[in-house]
Amino acid sequence: MKIVLRWPQCNAVHGAGPRPLVLDTNMVLDLLVFDDPAIAPVRALLAERALHWIADAAQRVELERVLAYPQIAPRVAFYGLSTASVLAAFDAGVAYQSEAPAIRVVCKDPDDQHFLALAVQHQALLLSKDKAVLVQRKRLALLGATVGNLLLWAPAAAAVPTPVCSAQGLAA
Numbered sequence: 001m002k003i004v005l006r007w008p009q010c011n012a013v014h015g016a017g018p019r020p021l022v023l024d025t026n027m028v029l030d031l032l033v034f035d036d037p038a039i040a041p042v043r044a045l046l047a048e049r050a051l052h053w054i055a056d057a058a059q060r061v062e063l064e065r066v067l068a069y070p071q072i073a074p075r076v077a078f079y080g081l082s083t084a085s086v087l088a089a090f091d092a093g094v095a096y097q098s099e100a101p102a103i104r105v106v107c108k109d110p111d112d113q114h115f116l117a118l119a120v121q122h123q124a125l126l127l128s129k130d131k132a133v134l135v136q137r138k139r140l141a142l143l144g145a146t147v148g149n150l151l152l153w154a155p156a157a158a159a160v161p162t163p164v165c166s167a168q169g170l171a172a
Helices: 025-034 037-047 057-067 073-078 083-093 110-122 137-142
Strands: 004-007 019-023 051-055 125-127 146-148 150-153
Touching: 004 146, 019 025, 019 037, 019 110, 025 037, 025 057, 025 073, 025 083, 037 051, 037 150, 051 110, 057 083, 057 110, 073 083, 110 125, 110 137, 125 150, 137 146
Parallel strands: 004 150, 019 051, 019 125, 125 146
Antiparallel strands: none
16 A cells, blocks of 8 residues: 655645654665665655654664664675664764653554654654555544655755645556
């Protein structure tokens, strides 16, 4: 299931200033380890300070745990990285926030609940590959968070105006 967010349209409601961004652990791996081409718009918007990457301590703990998984650790090493270097890049890239208060939307995967709560608290964009998170996008939108698993970016000069941020299903 592809939930496409189009930038800058998905920021129209947020207004001026950088939009807070919450990345789930898979998206963090794509950004910091795998250099997935699909994450390039996120990287560019972070570099331009149009997005402000936020995280809480629980996200760092989860990242450290995932980096030790037997299916992930060899891939980290393959890219010439270490757990310490990935965690250092994470620490350098995020603005740490305190744990967000509980929200009324409950994720089927309790390990992902903190992503939802942080996104709602900061009315952030939340990028996730987790279906349990993605199916909550309409409920989270009512609370001010915008959820998707792909961010497409059209620089201002090439942007096609659309009224709001839209989620669009794409064929796989």
